[in-house]
Amino acid sequence: MNNRKISIVECADYDIRRVKEAIRKAVSLIGGWEGIAERGNRVLVKPNMLSARPPDEGVTTHPAVVRALVELVQEAGAEALIGDSPGETNRELSHFWEVCGYSEVSRVTGAPLISLDREILEVEVADGVIYKRLHLSRSVLEVDALITVPKLKTHSLTLFTGAVKNLLGLIPGGGKLEFHRRCPRPDDLGEAVVDVFSVARPKLALMDAVVGMEGNGPVSDKLRDIGVILAGRDSVALDTVAQAMIGLKAFDVPTTRAAAQRKLGTSDLRQIEVLGQPLKVVEDFLLPSNAVVRSIPRPILDLIARRIMVRPRARADKCTNCGVCMNSCPVDAIYIEERPVRVDYKKCILCLCCYELCPEKAMDLRKSLLARFWR
Ligand code: SF4
Numbered sequence: 001m002n003n004r005k006i007s008i009v010e011c012a013d014y015d016i017r018r019v020k021e022a023i024r025k026a027v028s029l030i031g032g033w034e035g036i037a038e039r040g041n042r043v044l045v046k047p048n049m050l051s052a053r054p055p056d057e058g059v060t061t062h063p064a065v066v067r068a069l070v071e072l073v074q075e076a077g078a079e080a081l082i083g084d085s086p087g088e089t090n091r092e093l094s095h096f097w098e099v100c101g102y103s104e105v106s107r108v109t110g111a112p113l114i115s116l117d118r119e120i121l122e123v124e125v126a127d128g129v130i131y132k133r134l135h136l137s138r139s140v141l142e143v144d145a146l147i148t149v150p151k152l153k154t155h156s157l158t159l160f161t162g163a164v165k166n167l168l169g170l171i172p173g174g175g176k177l178e179f180h181r182r183c184p185r186p187d188d189l190g191e192a193v194v195d196v197f198s199v200a201r202p203k204l205a206l207m208d209a210v211v212g213m214e215g216n217g218p219v220s221d222k223l224r225d226i227g228v229i230l231a232g233r234d235s236v237a238l239d240t241v242a243q244a245m246i247g248l249k250a251f252d253v254p255t256t257r258a259a260a261q262r263k264l265g266t267s268d269l270r271q272i273e274v275l276g277q278p279l280k281v282v283e284d285f286l287l288p289s290n291a292v293v294r295s296i297p298r299p300i301l302d303l304i305a306r307r308i309m310v311r312p313r314a315r316a317d318k319c320t321n322c323g324v325c326m327n328s329c330p331v332d333a334i335y336i337e338e339r340p341v342r343v344d345y346k347k348c349i350l351c352l353c354c355y356e357l358c359p360e361k362a363m364d365l366r367k368s369l370l371a372r373f374w375r
Pocket residue numbers: 314315318319320321322323324325326340341357358359360361362363
């Protein structure tokens with residue numbers, strides 16, 4: 001089986017019949033369900049359920065994509081499970097399933113919703129760079145196949161969040177904060193995520209790029225109609241193609257670079273066979289404000305990063321002092337003294353978890369003076 005095939009199939013909107021046909025075709029182009037979902041298999045479908053947001057906000061994988069995929073896995077004779085662990089730990093998991101539309105998918109398809117915060121096992125990471133051991137749910141480790149189902153989005157810290165970065169959601173609950181605490185630099189975070197990828201390799205990556213996100217993702221309100229679904233057996237190759245579509249070089253994205261350097265997939269476009277629609281660059285796609293830092297040599301960047309990066313700041317007109325950001329901050333840099341919450345920039349490691357997880361979209365990313373000049 002050629003793992004270097006990536007299919008791009010047109011899909012104009014989230015009409016369930018259109019999405020299902022697009023996924024059917026996308027998977028067929030890369031060789032079909034063999035080795036992914038076969039009779040008697042248990043298959044874990046992992047969407048991007050970053051936070052409790054309704055589908056039309058474009059923050060999470062659209063439920064129509066999850067539903068169509070689950071139905072196709074079932075038609076192939078396998079049992080489909082839907083599993084995730086959001087970064088925010090303040091609220092019940094059922095709230096996330098409901099708001100993101102996955103409860104309805106479960107009701108319609110009969111696929112169970114699985115918490116990845118339960119039945120935790122320790123696993124050795126043979127070639128781990130940051131982690132030599134990880135804790136993952138039995139559901140992740142004991143299924144026959146894992147399918148990563150990201151949304152095409154920018155990410156203010158890592159530039160891009162796709163098939164590989166989506167696997168940070170396999171880390172149970174607050175363990176994700178420990179990743180950010182231990183790896184404040186994007187390059188290190190990329191290595192840590194690839195440690196996860198190295199022990200939980202998806203057999204299929206399926207990307208929702210029907211509507212993508214540009215600007216300061218992963219919770220930007222700038223959505224773009226891209227109108228395609230991508231599929232591939234090599235998650236790194238799929239991310240590479242998606243990055244090329246939005247004008248990023250694969251080696252600018254920490255997860256893609258780390259995974260390719262460890263030979264866990266290919267990031268060389270010349271070695272990837274694109275099938276279906278041709279690879280077209282989305283015109284004027286807006287990259288995150290921090291994209292500029294990737295062009296700065298690392299030693300210089302280490303010295304000036306704090307001055308040129310954007311910083312989170314809560315808006316008084318939106319902040320409800322709910323405390324989600326404070327509880328999600330890996331270095332306790334957020335204080336509820338008055339409204340809005342205050343960020344201590346001396347402690348802040350710019351992980352942007354507060355920005356990602358604020359349910360009110362009250363955290364803005366403000367550019368420093370130097371960052372504005374640089375851009
Ligand atoms: S910034 Fe957002 S998450 Fe933080 S307290 Fe205000 S509303 Fe809650």
